Amino acid sequence: MxxxxxxxxxxxxxxxxxxxxxxxxxxxxxxxxxxxxxxxxxxxxxxxxxxxxxxxxxxxxxxxxxxxxxxxxxxxxxxxxxxxxxxxxxxxxxxxxxxxxxxxxxxxxxxxxxxxxxxxxxxxxxxxxxxxxxxxxxxxxxxxxxxxxxxxxxxxxxxxxxPVPEELYVTIIHPHITIKTKEARAILPKEVSLQNAIKQTGNLAGLIAGLYEADYELIGNSTQDFLVEPYRKNLIPDFDFYKVTALKNGGLAFGISGSGPSMFTLSKGKENAGNVELALKEALKTKNMESDSYVSPVxxxxxxxxxxx
Amino acid sequence: MxxxxxxxxxxxxxxxxxxxxxxxxxxxxxxxxxxxxxxxxxxxxxxxxxxxxxxxxxxxxxxxxxxxxxxxxxxxxxxxxxxxxxxxxxxxxxxxxxxxxxxxxxxxxxxxxxxxxxxxxxxxxxxxxxxxxxxxxxxxxxxxxxxxxxxxxxxxxxxxxxPVPEELYVTIIHPHITIKTKEARAILPKEVSLQNAIKQTGNLAGLIAGLYEADYELIGNSTQDFLVEPYRKNLIPDFDFYKVTALKNGGLAFGISGSGPSMFTLSKGKENAGNVELALKEALKTKNMESDSYVSPVxxxxxxxxxxx
CATH class of the missing domain: 3.30.230.10 (Ribosomal Protein S5; domain 2)
Structure with missing residues (x-):
């Protein structure tokens, strides 16, 4: 070879x-x-x-x-x-x-x-x-x-x-804005409340169990981010609007991919992931935001x- | 009936x-x-x-x-x-x-x-x-x-x-001291570093995966507590000595049970759990601490x- x-x-x-x-x-x-x-x-x-x-x-x-x-x-x-x-x-x-x-x-x-x-x-x-x-x-x-x-x-x-549940799909939407990783790091607090830290551990534990059990509801219910998203979402204009849109249109979980600006949605099945993609493209259009998008199985x-x- | x-x-x-x-x-x-x-x-x-x-x-x-x-x-x-x-x-x-x-x-x-x-x-x-x-x-x-x-x-x-891995045993040692749950709560900080919070989420995630995989090494490597034990261990005299003793004598993980004063050790197999019990009883004796102990499968x-x- x-x-x-x-x-x-x-x-x-x-x-x-x-x-x-x-x-x-x-x-x-x-x-x-x-x-x-x-x-x-x-x-x-x-x-x-x-x-x-x-x-x-x-x-x-x-x-x-x-x-x-x-x-x-x-x-x-x-x-x-x-x-x-x-x-x-x-x-x-x-x-x-x-x-x-x-x-x-x-x-x-x-x-x-x-x-x-x-x-x-x-x-x-x-x-x-x-x-x-x-x-x-x-x-x-x-x-x-x-x-x-x-x-x-x-x-x-x-x-x-x-393990990867069979029907777990992801929708990626990439708004055409620039976020520097350094800036995304700098916006994070050095300290967080113990209460939120505990909630976060419980959520990640739930997400891991959800992956093993292929329990889509548990996956969806476990992905709330108490530590990072509250700060980083401010780097993406209209983040909350996109989140609501994704979750209303069949998404289980929505968040920032890496340090952004792309956002991911996890969905059960290709159809839901496609619906999320359409809804998000529409939502970004109403905000005059150029974007690319992709649907893929995990x-x-x-x-x-x-x-x- | x-x-x-x-x-x-x-x-x-x-x-x-x-x-x-x-x-x-x-x-x-x-x-x-x-x-x-x-x-x-x-x-x-x-x-x-x-x-x-x-x-x-x-x-x-x-x-x-x-x-x-x-x-x-x-x-x-x-x-x-x-x-x-x-x-x-x-x-x-x-x-x-x-x-x-x-x-x-x-x-x-x-x-x-x-x-x-x-x-x-x-x-x-x-x-x-x-x-x-x-x-x-x-x-x-x-x-x-x-x-x-x-x-x-x-x-x-x-x-x-x-899930519970088949060979997971626990050793409980109960030193005869009193810790009030209120006091154990009060000793905790309101804020923790983001870095420690993240480490904790990773550890709990590793522990959950370890339980699903019956991976005893992963279970043992994932149980370090960055948020609570550093404070609460001060309520149990000689905690660190007992911890080292348990881990040296076959224990995978050692920590405070609930808000104490009992301490638990997780071990692979009954023999290890028994060795841990003997070693801990001896260790507590050298500190003139009265105690009860138990070995049990999870x-x-x-x-x-x-x-x-």
Whole structure:
């Protein structure tokens, strides 16, 4: 095998009450990447489409994650990389994580002793850090593992793969505004009430149980976010209006995807997810807000191989 | 059926990172209660052994929970009750909840249309309020449902029954000191750091996943309590010493049971739980602290019928 084309899905991090610990993978929206094995060591990016990103490997998420893996494993070969971005930068559905996860997943296909998903996530985080300033696994982990992932620790990194109820669909709406991750961090309080912290733990526990039980009502009832959304929603004009719209039109849960500006809705079944999409597009239109939208099952799969030669 | 003897188990509430939302039932330690159906309405307490508690129904946990149920259902009969307390009052393993849950479970056996566990829990909470000053389900719910219970909401009351890994054992050690629930509440801060709140949500999520996966390592790694234990442990002299002892001797997780003073250790297997018990008894002895101790599987069953005539 000399060449491989990889799909790397968009992901939703946080999922409201799962702030900083939970994420899930989409299907249908994602980046593609071609890896060509070459004798010279290192990473050479030969093509980038869909985004204005640096070709210099050490400045590019793909390059940094790939080089970290190549150097750690002391590989005596390297790769030419073509990057086809479909996930818009800064849209809040894991664009940089898709780049980081895609390259490490891709390189892994060329190894005699492939790494585990956990090891791949750790390398992917090196790339993610280039884009976001710190190593975190919120988006990288679901991108690699697929489904829902729970990060239960960083030292050492510990990730739990959670079950995905069959009929769980997600609607993504991406309003064309810009939110800087830094700003989204800065708006959060340093302290929260113990009462709200306890409510949040109960909600996340309910959401986890809901995923295991495939109990859609429990999932819907457990996603209220007492700690983060009350602050971050102020960065998205008319957030409450969109939330009410989504929940009125068949959505189980609605919230900010990652640090925004995209918003996600979880629904039971494709039809509900489609109804939510239509209603939200209409709602954004009444506010003169340009947007993109997507409907997808919550994907059980993360990165996957599209072609190989 | 005219007479029934009911077993009502001791319970552990909070379970560290599950503060105010999680609890589980023990086996082997619990109260007994005899209910005798009589033509006159209401509750008459005819005997109390093992504790100095009021015979006046309206002042007794058993009476209040029972009367709430009898009145709500408009029953045209009543009960004579004998109470045999084995769970020490104020020991932190759900003594009042066992009384409250026992009576509502018992009355339910005499109904043509028995109530659900959720309905019973709501009545049990009325009794619990007599003892603790507020209606909460932390101990009542596991007492009635058995196993681990998660309270995901109070308005309306919503309880999720969680799976119990087969080999999960608990060691209870009850040092003979007194902690007032009020004092244990008062020692808690009103505000906590967002960072600790997030860590706590991740831990409880990991614990829930650990129960579903029967992943003992995950259970053990997920029970650290960032919000409550750092304060409440100061109410139990030498808490840290006992914790280290339990974890060194085979325990997966150690913490304060309810608001104390009892402490619980979760272990994989009866042998580990027994080793923990021996080590803790020894440790308390070196501190000249009198104590009782128990080893029990985490029980899948809550209240149960011992005899009926």
């Amino acid at each position: 000399n060449e491989i084309r990889v799909f790397s899905p968009a992901t939703v991090a946080n999922v409201n009450c799962g702030f900083d610990v939970l994420g899930f993978a989409l299907d249908g929206l994602g980046d593609e990447m071609v890896l060509r094995k070459v004798p010279q060591k290192g990473i050479t990016i030969t093509r980038i489409e869909g985004a204005d990103l640096p070709y210099e490997a050490k400045e590019n998420v793909v390059g940094v994650a790939g080089l970290a893996m190549i150097e750690a494993l002391d590989l005596d070969f390297g790769f030419e990389i073509e990057i086809y971005k479909n996930i818009r930068l800064g849209s809040g559905v894991g664009s940089s994580a898709a780049s980081a996860a895609g390259i490490v997943f891709g390189i892994n296909q060329f190894l005699e002793k492939p790494l585990t998903n956990l090891e791949l996530t750790a390398f992917g985080m090196k790339g993610e850090a280039v884009a976001s300033g710190n190593e975190h696994a919120d988006n990288v982990a679901p991108c690699i593992y697929g489904g829902f992932t729970l990060i239960t620790g960083y030292e050492p990194l510990k990730i739990v793969s959670l 994907s059980k799969h993360g990165n996957r191989i599209l072609e190989q030669n | 005219n007479e029934i003897r009911v077993f009502s188990p001791a319970t552990v509430a909070n379970v560290n990172c599950g503060f105010d939302v999680l609890g589980f039932a023990l086996d082997g330690l619990g109260d007994e209660m005899v209910l005798r159906k009589v033509p006159q309405k209401g509750i008459t307490i005819t005997r109390i052994e093992g504790a100095d508690l009021p015979y006046e129904a309206k002042e007794n946990v058993v009476g209040v929970a029972g009367l709430a149920m009898i009145e709500a259902l408009d029953l045209d009969f009543g009960f004579e009750i004998e109470i045999y307390k084995n769970i020490r009052l104020g020991s932190g393993v759900g003594s009042s909840a066992a009384s409250a849950a026992g009576i509502v479970f018992g009355i339910n056996q005499f109904l043509e249309k028995p109530l659900t566990n959720l309905e019973l829990t709501a009545f049990g909470m009325k009794g619990e309020a007599v003892a603790s000053g507020n209606e909460h389900a932390d101990n009542v719910a596991p007492c009635i449902y058995g196993g681990f219970t998660l309270i995901t909401g109070y308005e309306p009351l919503k309880i999720v029954s969680l 029980s899948k069953h809550g209240n149960r019928i011992l005899e009926q005539n």
